[in-house]
Amino acid sequence: MIKSLRNQLVVALGLLVSVIGVVQGVSSYQLSRTGTSALLDLRLEQVAARMRDGYAEGIPENPARGSQDDRDVVVVVWKPDGQYPFRTTDPSLHFPRDAKPGFSGVDVNDEHWRIFTRQEPTMTIQVAQRSSVRRQLTTEAATLTLWPIAVLLPLVWIAVVLVVRRSLRQLTQLGAEVQAIDMGNLQPLPTVGVPTEIAPFIHSINMMIGRLATSIEKERKFIADAAHELRTPLTALQLQADNLAPHIVRGNQERFQELRRGIARSGSLIAQLLRLARADAPVNGAPLSRVDLSEIVTGAVADVLPLAIARGLDIGAEEMVSAHVRAIETDIGMAVKNLVSNAVRYTPDGGTIDLRMRRDGDMVRVEVIDTGPGIDEALLPRVFDRFFRANPDVEGSGLGLSIVKAIAARYGGDVTLRNRDDGRSGIVASIGFPVEEVNESAAAPASA
Ligand SMILES: Nc1ncnc2c1ncn2[C@@H]1O[C@H](COP(=O)(O)OP(=O)(O)OP(=O)(O)O)[C@@H](O)[C@H]1O
Ligand SMILES: [Mg+2]
Structure with missing residues (x-):
């Protein structure tokens, strides 16, 4: 068959x-x-x-x-x-x-x-x-009398192959288009110039894309609303715990602290859920600005520096390049910060964390390289899944990388995580965004 x-x-x-x-x-x-x-x-x-x-x-x-x-x-x-x-x-x-x-x-x-x-x-x-x-x-x-047929038959076979291939090229093209559908930015497939036989097919796919986009948006909204609604009672809980703190007898202190840590964990989980819901939202309409990526990188290092020094981590940004990205600044900041905070969190005390920037065609990449334990190769493909944690011993909500991925997709970028291949253990986390090229006339002062 x-x-x-x-x-x-x-x-x-x-x-x-x-x-x-x-x-x-x-x-x-x-x-x-x-x-x-x-x-x-x-x-x-x-x-x-x-x-x-x-x-x-x-x-x-x-x-x-x-x-x-x-x-x-x-x-x-x-x-x-x-x-x-x-x-x-x-x-x-x-x-x-x-x-x-x-x-x-x-x-x-x-x-x-x-x-x-x-x-x-x-x-x-x-x-x-x-x-x-x-x-x-x-x-x-x-x-x-057999000669003409003997010559024509192979030619007809070739013609059949060419004609069929040509006719079905549209179908192959459609397959590639469907495969390339960006789940972060669902757009209907183009219908102009499509053969009549394929048009109903594309129409059905477009209807499905529409339904999918609606249900994704509904899910995102629900998560955002739920996280938002949960924030208020949790803040109240936190306040009540703070008020109660002086009245807790010595023997109950340990259990009370555990309760407070639980409240804090729930708080950060809800905060991460909100960030994810925001990162997943379509970018259309939001005011974008020219973001200096090297500033973001140095800012991310500065943010974790006190913690890094306390833990004896050697963190530094080297090989910087000047590049700008068209985006919401806090998004880019959060993406880089999440990668840096992972490196700090999962690298044992005394380790090293390097940040590098480099141009890669029309993309600019930030790489965060640590000397931590790395991630089991079998688990690597799942690290971007929501709530997935490769190392349950270390506290975390498992949403950080999902947020990074959503932000990268939002601006047409990408993010990858791989184990180091230079013989040392550790992770190379790399995030790339399309560079916003400096336009000579736009860059010139307005009075010039
Ligand atoms: N640099 C790293 N070194 C080793 N493991 C890592 C590193 N970065 C991520 N991981 C693994 O990938 C998992 C998913 O990371 P992610 O940032 O999504 O979640 P998290 O750090 O557990 O929680 P969150 O960032 O939401 O607080 C982590 O639980 C951890 O096991
Ligand atoms: Mg994380």
Whole structure:
């Protein structure tokens, strides 16, 4: 069973054309044989008619034996009273004088002959030709009729492949377009210039994209609303805990602190959920500005510096480049900060964290490289999943990287996480954004 529609079409059309070709070839071969055979018979008849018209006397009385070409017809003329032929073009061949009038087959000298016998009152004329020669001539003529089909058939196969491939290219293109649909920015597929057969298909996909976008947006809104609603009671809870703190007896202190840590964890989970819901929202309409990425990087380092120093972490930004990104500044800040905070959180005390910037075509990348434990290769593909935590011993909500991914997608960028490949353990987290090129006229002072 052929799965590809293209191959199914090619094979079906190709086989159809081949069957037609073969049937056509066989019939033209047969027709040609029959036709040639009829022509050869006509020739025997015509030669016999010439003999009747007095040409028989023109045949030499004693032709040399075997002087005749094998392919020639043999002529024998009998007179009514003669015991031997009156004339023959080959005396070595003895045809039966009493062969029935018209066409018949006889065996002479171990060969089969086709013979035409014409009875006239004054003479009997026999014209014969070897059956093997006739077969050879008819086969030669018939084989010639097969040439056009033999040449055309492969050409038709090639044409079928080309035509089918061309017709289905639109389908392949559509497949690529559907595959390239950006879940972070769902847009309907273009419908202009689409063949009528594919249009309903695209229409259905576009309706599905619409429904998907609505349900994603609904989900995002629900998360945002839920996180927002949860914030108020949690803040109240926090306040009450703060008020209660001085009144907790010594023996209950530890359990009370655990309660406060729980409240704090819930608070940061809700804060992360809100950030994710915001990062997932479509960017349309929001005021974007020119964000200096190197400033963001140095800011992110400065933010974690006190904590890093306290933990003996050597953190620094090297290899900086000047590049700007068109975005909401807090988004870019949050994305870089999340990567840096992961590096700080998961790198053991005394480790090293390097931040680097580099241009990569029309993208600018920030890389955060740490000397932490890295991540099991099997778990790496899941680190961007919501709530996924590769290392449950360390506290975290598992949303940080989902937020980073949503922000990268929001601005047409990308983010990757991989283990270091320089022999040391650790992670290389890399986030890239399209560079906003400096436009000469826009960059010039307004008064200039
Ligand atoms: N630099 C890193 N080194 C080792 N593991 C990492 C690193 N960055 C991320 N991870 C792993 O990936 C998981 C997901 O990271 P993510 O930032 O999404 O969540 P989190 O850090 O657990 O929580 P959150 O950032 O929401 O507070 C982490 O739990 C951690 O196991
Ligand atoms: Mg994190």
